Amino acid sequence: MPAPLASIEHGKDSIWGNDVELKPGKKILLNASSGKGKSTFTTTIFGLRRDYTGTLSYDDKDTRNLTVDDWTKIRMEQISVVFQDLQLFPKLTVQENLILKNSLTDTFTEKELKTLLERLEIDNKWNQQCGLLSMGQQQRVAIIRALAQPYSWLIMDEPFSHLDEGNTQRCLKMLDERTTDLNASFVLTTLGDHHSFKFDQELNL
Amino acid sequence: MLNKLLFKNQDKKQLVIAIIGALLGITFLITSIHYLIKLNEFGEGADILGPNTIIVQKRVSNSSTLGLTKTDFSLKEMEKMKSKKFIKDVKPVVANNFDVFFRTADSLVPPFSSVVFIQTVDSEFLEIEPEKWNWKLGDEFVPMIMPREFLIMLNTFMSASGIPPISDDLAKDIKFEFKLSNNSNSKKETMKVRIAGFSNEVSSLLVPESFMNYGNNTFSDGSLQKITQVMISGEEGKFGLVEELLEEKGLESKKSQMVVGKLKSIIGTLFGVVLGISIIAVFMSGLVLIQYLQLLMTRNAYEARTLMRMGYHPEKIIKTFFLYFVKIFGFVSILGLLLFIVLKFFLDNAIATGGLGIGTTITYQSIGALILAYLLFAITSYRTAKKGIFKEY
Numbered sequence: 001m002p003a004p005l006a007s008i009e010h011g012k013d014s015i016w017g018n019d020v021e022l023k024p025g026k027k028i029l030l031n032a033s034s035g036k037g038k039s040t041f042t043t044t045i046f047g048l049r050r051d052y053t054g055t056l057s058y059d060d061k062d063t064r065n066l067t068v069d070d071w072t073k074i075r076m077e078q079i080s081v082v083f084q085d086l087q088l089f090p091k092l093t094v095q096e097n098l099i100l101k102n103s104l105t106d107t108f109t110e111k112e113l114k115t116l117l118e119r120l121e122i123d124n125k126w127n128q129q130c131g132l133l134s135m136g137q138q139q140r141v142a143i144i145r146a147l148a149q150p151y152s153w154l155i156m157d158e159p160f161s162h163l164d165e166g167n168t169q170r171c172l173k174m175l176d177e178r179t180t181d182l183n184a185s186f187v188l189t190t191l192g193d194h195h196s197f198k199f200d201q202e203l204n205l
Numbered sequence: 206m207l208n209k210l211l212f213k214n215q216d217k218k219q220l221v222i223a224i225i226g227a228l229l230g231i232t233f234l235i236t237s238i239h240y241l242i243k244l245n246e247f248g249e250g251a252d253i254l255g256p257n258t259i260i261v262q263k264r265v266s267n268s269s270t271l272g273l274t275k276t277d278f279s280l281k282e283m284e285k286m287k288s289k290k291f292i293k294d295v296k297p298v299v300a301n302n303f304d305v306f307f308r309t310a311d312s313l314v315p316p317f318s319s320v321v322f323i324q325t326v327d328s329e330f331l332e333i334e335p336e337k338w339n340w341k342l343g344d345e346f347v348p349m350i351m352p353r354e355f356l357i358m359l360n361t362f363m364s365a366s367g368i369p370p371i372s373d374d375l376a377k378d379i380k381f382e383f384k385l386s387n388n389s390n391s392k393k394e395t396m397k398v399r400i401a402g403f404s405n406e407v408s409s410l411l412v413p414e415s416f417m418n419y420g421n422n423t424f425s426d427g428s429l430q431k432i433t434q435v436m437i438s439g440e441e442g443k444f445g446l447v448e449e450l451l452e453e454k455g456l457e458s459k460k461s462q463m464v465v466g467k468l469k470s471i472i473g474t475l476f477g478v479v480l481g482i483s484i485i486a487v488f489m490s491g492l493v494l495i496q497y498l499q500l501l502m503t504r505n506a507y508e509a510r511t512l513m514r515m516g517y518h519p520e521k522i523i524k525t526f527f528l529y530f531v532k533i534f535g536f537v538s539i540l541g542l543l544l545f546i547v548l549k550f551f552l553d554n555a556i557a558t559g560g561l562g563i564g565t566t567i568t569y570q571s572i573g574a575l576i577l578a579y580l581l582f583a584i585t586s587y588r589t590a591k592k593g594i595f596k597e598y
Contacts, residue, residue, distance in 0.1 A: 048514070068519060068598070076516030087511045091214055100206050104516050149516065 002044055003051040005037045013204050015041070020203065022187065024152065027179065027197075030189040032205035038189040039084050041205065042157040046081055047071050076104050080151040082159040086142040090131025094122070094141050097130050102148040116144045120170055135162040143171050147178050154179060154186040160195065168195055207512075207525050211505050219500070223493035224537055230486030231541030231578065236548055237480035239571035243563040244473050245441055257441060258330050260298060260407060261456040262434045277431040282454075286435075289450060291443035296327040298434035299417055300409075303424030306384035307410065310397070314379055315366045317359065323349075323383075324409045325417040326436045337401050340413040347383060348401035350411035351376075356403060376400055387424040394423070441473070491534075491582050495589055498530055502593035510597045519594050526590040527583075534582045538575055545571070 001016050010016045015030075016037060022028065032038050043049045045056065047063055056063045058074070066074070088097050098113050108116070117123040120140040122133075130138060139162050146154060154175065160168040172195055179186050188199075263276045278297065287295040301323045308318035328338055333350070340347050360370035371379070381398040404411070421430065439447040451458065502509065509522050546567075553565050 046514070072513075072516060072518045075514060081514070083514075087514065089210055089508060089511065092210060096206060096209070100210065100512075101515050103206070145515075 001053050002037060002040045002049065003053070005040060006053075008036070010036070011204060015203050015205060022153070022185065023201075024185055025183065026185050026200040027176070028185065028187045028201045028203060029194065029197075029199040030187055030203045030205065031192055032189070033191060036205040038205060039157050042081060042083070042155050042189065046079060046155065047074070077150050079153045079155065080146045080149050081154075082139075082142050082146045082156040084157040084161070086138050088130045088138055088142055088145070091129060093127050093129055094125045094133070095127060097141060098145055098148055101145045105149050107148050107150060113144065113148065116147065116174065117141075119174055120144065120167065136164070136167065139163055140167065140171060143175065147175070151182065152184050154184065156186065156188045158189055158191070160190075172197055207517075207522070208529070210508055210512075211522075211525060212501070212529060215501060215504070219493070219497050220533075223490050223497055224533065226486060226490030226493060227534065227537045228541055228544070230483055230488075230490050231538055231575065232544040232548065233479055233483035234487050234578065235541060235545040235571040235575055236552070237476045237483050238574045239545070239549065239568045240552070240563075241473060241476045241480060242568045242570050244476065246564060257293075257444070258436060258438045259447070259458040260326075260434050260436050261451060261458045264455045264457045277433050278435050283432075283435055286437065286450065286454070289446075291440045291446040292450075293438040293440055294327075294329065295438075296330065296436050297432040298436055299325045299414070299421075299430065300433070301417065302421045302426075302428065302430045304386045304388065304390075305420075306386070307398075308382050308384070309379065310382040311380040314359075314363060314371075315368060317362060322409045323412050323417070323420075324407070324434070325412050325414045327414070330436050330438055331411075333402055338413055340416045342419060346397045346399040347412060347416050349381070349398050350402045350404050350407065351400050352408050352410070353403045353405050354408070355410070373403055376403075385420055385424050388426050392424055445471075487578055491578075491585070494530060494534065494582070495585055498526060498586055498589055499593060502526065502590065506597050509594055513594075513598055519598055523587070523590045523594045526594070527587045530586045530590075531579075531583050534579060534586075538579050542572075542575060 005016055014036075030038060030041060040049065044052055045058075045063075047066065050064065058066070089100070092100070094117070095110075095113075099110070102108055102113060114123055114126060117126065117140075120143070122137050122140050125133060125137060125141075130141060133141065139159060143156075143159055146156070156175070160171060163171065175186060176197070187203075263274075263278070265276065266274065283295045283297065286292055305321050305323050306318060307321040309316055328335065331338060331350070338348055356371075356373070356376055359376075364370055377400045379400070381400070383396045383398050384393065385396065386393045437447065450456075512522055513519055549565075549567070553563075556563060
């Protein structure tokens with residue numbers, strides 16, 4: 001249980017206060033209203049917060065015992081995240097934002113990155129500064145950036161909040177394909193919208 | 206890409222000011238250390254006596270002529286002088302208490318003889334190899350340091366006799382003799398003598414202490430030997446204080462002996478002040494650069510945090526900041542060194558024109574100081590970068 005959420009009353013089926021196992025290969029929906037801890041969930045399992053009670057294990061290892069080297073490797077190759085606030089570099093172009101991430105693992109070629117942008121209809125923004133894009137466009141750049149690494153888990157914190165239905169479906173399709181290709185899993189947090197997608201598991205907060 | 210992200214959008218005004226400060230500081234640091242060392246070296250080897258050593262005696266006044274004041278030194282007076290912080294050592298100049306007759310004993314030079322006055326000083330004051338400056342009973346030769354004026358006189362005498370004058374080196378091969386005797390001439394001994402060196406500062410013949418002890422013990426009539434001259438060795442760059450002491454105690458020394466020491470003290474003090482200012486300048490500019498690094502990291506806190514969340518190792522980001530700043534300081538150091546070389550060219554010329562013949566080779570210590578300043582900056586910038594980045598982890 002994260003310390004900031006200890007004072008809030010959670011449902012019986014909430015992951016907070018219960019044992020939860022996220023199994024590999026699953027596509028999971030994490031459903032909750034505002035303030036229930038979706039972002040806390042994302043940042044906690046990504047090792048950014050340690051203010052919780054209980055135990056959080058990754059590959060049977062207590063994450064509190066993971067070293068800086070361990071976390072760097074996990075973030076580079078095993079867990080990828082789309083943050084709610086996107087965390088792009090506004091002064092850098094779309095190309096630079098993507099290459100900065102992609103260069104760590106050389107997951108895609110530049111051509112492949114452009115193809116991904118094209119699929120999400122923002123390939124014309126390649127040389128544009130991210131800070132000048134709309135929030136919807138920035139969300140799509142952040143999604144592609146999250147895909148530009150190998151991963152076992154993809155954690156997405158309300159990644160479609162600024163997208164229309166058409167773009168949401170295109171993004172979801174791309175995420176689904178890539179996750180399936182990698183034989184990986186994803187967790188998608190939403191405010192209750194299933195986006196017409198058939199998830200393997202649904203969790204509540 | 207990392208460099209572009211972290212360093213592109215920065216206000217470089219502060220950086221440029223810090224670079225200029227560091228450049229001036231580094232240049233003056235190397236320059237002042239170099240010239241301080243060169244100055245300390247100045248005078249070494251020029252005379253048998255060290256450059257900071259003088260022989261002093263009490264000033265002779267009318268009252269001392271009348272025997273109302275003493276001209277000899279007591280042990281207490283010497284101890285008192287030695288207790289001063291700016292004085293390294295004080296030792297008596299011991300004179301002969303027996304008769305010494307000096308003569309040439311070489312067929313290459315015309316016969317020359319004279320009654321002479323010999324003295325001995327502690328070997329610590331002499332810049333001569335210890336193995337050349339010892340004597341024991343049974344040795345073939347007694348080593349001797351001759352006043353250069355004595356050689357000049359000998360050369361004048363030889364020229365007048367139609368014999369070519371001899372150089373310092375050749376003079377060292379000429380055989381001389383000491384004829385030692387007591388006052389009543391009842392005890393006599395002749396000893397071979399060889400020149401071990403020359404002095405511009407001492408007016409008497411100098412011999413090893415062991416020889417003087419032998420002579421005084423063997424030929425003296427037993428009267429108490431008075432110490433009328435003492436040898437003072439001053440601390441480097443403190444000759445002003447030594448001179449004040451001489452004035453206060455009514456002592457005098459050869460002017461030429463004082464000039465070099467005084468000159469070194471004055472210029473040494475000047476370069477010492479420059480060195481102090483340079484150290485402060487290097488420290489301050491280093492501090493400004495480190496502060497700029499901290500400022501840059503604070504401005505890039507979001508970028509550093511996000512990079513680490515993307516999978517960049519903290520060490521990689523630390524290294525990026527570290528390398529950026531050590532490259533800047535490296536550039537400043539090389540530029541400082543080049544400026545020093547240019548400055549040195551003009552300063553060496555000016556000093557040579559002024560009459561101070563100091564060496565022109567670059568001192569290891571000045572380069573060492575530059576490397577030390579660079580290493581200190583590198584260590585500090587690495588530690589600062591590490592602290593700043595892990596704060597965001």
